Amino acid sequence: MGLKKERLLDKINNFFVRNWFLNGISNIIIILLFGYFFMELDNVKKDFTQKLQKAMQNIVVATPDGRVGLLKKTFVNTDSDYFKNSIAIVSKNLVASESILTQGFNAAVSSQIKKPADLLKTNENFALLYKEYFANKHITVSFLRYYYNLLKLRELPAKVSILSTSYEYKPLGNNRFAMTITFKTAKDFINKVSNKVAELVVDDIFVVEGFIDPTNYSTALNPYGVKFTNIKMKLFTYSDYAKREVR
Numbered sequence: 478m479g480l481k482k483e484r485l486l487d488k489i490n491n492f493f494v495r496n497w498f499l500n501g502i503s504n505i506i507i508i509l510l511f512g513y514f515f516m517e518l519d520n521v522k523k524d525f526t527q528k529l530q531k532a533m534q535n536i537v538v539a540t541p542d543g544r545v546g547l548l549k550k551t552f553v554n555t556d557s558d559y560f561k562n563s564i565a566i567v568s569k570n571l572v573a574s575e576s577i578l579t580q581g582f583n584a585a586v587s588s589q590i591k592k593p594a595d596l597l598k599t600n601e602n603f604a605l606l607y608k609e610y611f612a613n614k615h616i617t618v619s620f621l622r623y624y625y626n627l628l629k630l631r632e633l634p635a636k637v638s639i640l641s642t643s644y645e646y647k648p649l650g651n652n653r654f655a656m657t658i659t660f661k662t663a664k665d666f667i668n669k670v671s672n673k674v675a676e677l678v679v680d681d682i683f684v685v686e687g688f689i690d691p692t693n694y695s696t697a698l699n700p701y702g703v704k705f706t707n708i709k710m711k712l713f714t715y716s717d718y719a720k721r722e723v724r
Contacts, residue, residue: 560701561644561646561656563701563703564644564646564654564656564658564685564703565642565644565656565658567606567610567703568656568658568683568685569639569642569660570602570603570605570606571602571606571620571683571708571710572637572639572660572662572681573600573602573603573624573633573637574633574634574635574636574637574664575628575631575633575634575635575636576635576636576637577600577602577637578590578596578599578600578624578628578633579599579628580599582635586599590625590628592625593618593621593622593624593625594621595625596621596624596625596628597621603620603621603624605698606620606705608698609696609698609699610687610699610703610704610705611704611705612687612688612704612705612706613706616705616706616707616708619708620708623710627712627714631669631715632714632715632716633714633715634664634665634666634713634714634715635665635666635667635674636664636665637662637663637664637665638662638663639660639661639662640660640661640662640663640678641660641661642658642659642660642661643658643659643661644656644657644658644659645657649686651688652688652689652690653686653687653688653689654686654687654688654689655684655685655686656684656685656686657682657683657684657685658682658683658684658685659680659681659682660680660681660682660683661678661679661680662678662679662680662681662713663676663677663678664676664677664678664679664713664718665677666715666718668722669715675718675722677713677718677721679713679717680713681710681711681712681713682710682711682712683708683709683710683711684707684708684709684710685705685707685708686705686706686707686708687703687704687705687706687707688703688704688706689701689702689703689704690702690704
């Protein structure tokens with residue numbers, strides 16, 4: 478068996494010796510293939526790097542119909558009127574009435590509100606604040622409990638609409654801010670004695686404190702990555718209306 482194997486190896490060796498040009502051609506082909514492979518790999522790497530750099534320089538957004546696009550990133554100037562107005566616009570979701578919370582005085586909806594957290598199910602504005610803007614559970618619980626108690630005590634206006642908005646903005650450092658927002662509102666109160674509707678123009682005041690962190694919290698609905706950490710409210714309620722009636 479050893480002799481046969483040695484003869485076979487000799488034959489193979491002799492073949493390549495006699496046909497050296499085939500060995501040379503195969504080596505050239507292998508070198509060319511490796512060169513092509515590494516060139517393609519380099520092109521793929523460059524293409525990926527360019528796409529990655531473009532993605533890093535832009536914000537990926539999705540439209541309601543499912544299309545995806547890129548928006549250029551810009552520096553957030555928290556002292557700009559544009560940024561302050563965006564906070565004021567978001568804060569409009571803090572304003573509510575009995576009609577808003579019960580989806581138009583719907584008895585079936587009203588019966589579902591048995592605890593503060595149920596307001597997240599009946600009011601899309603509160604759900605948006607909870608999902609995108611409230612920083613922690615504490616602020617969510619406090620905010621929902623406040624409105625829940627007003628609703629159950631029948632202290633909320635029947636209807637409310639915002640007529641105008643004014644604000645005072647104060648930067649606190651370390652991307653934190655405080656903002657006092659005054660909404661001039663038109664409110665309808667139903668007199669509990671006469672059952673008549675009283676229409677009033679009054680102010681609702683919200684003091685909002687929070688911070689900005691686009692890196693960790695930026696979304697399509699909250700591009701600045703704003704989080705509210707504390708909210709103080711001074712709403713014009715039915716009790717305030719009743720005091721005016723006594724005067």
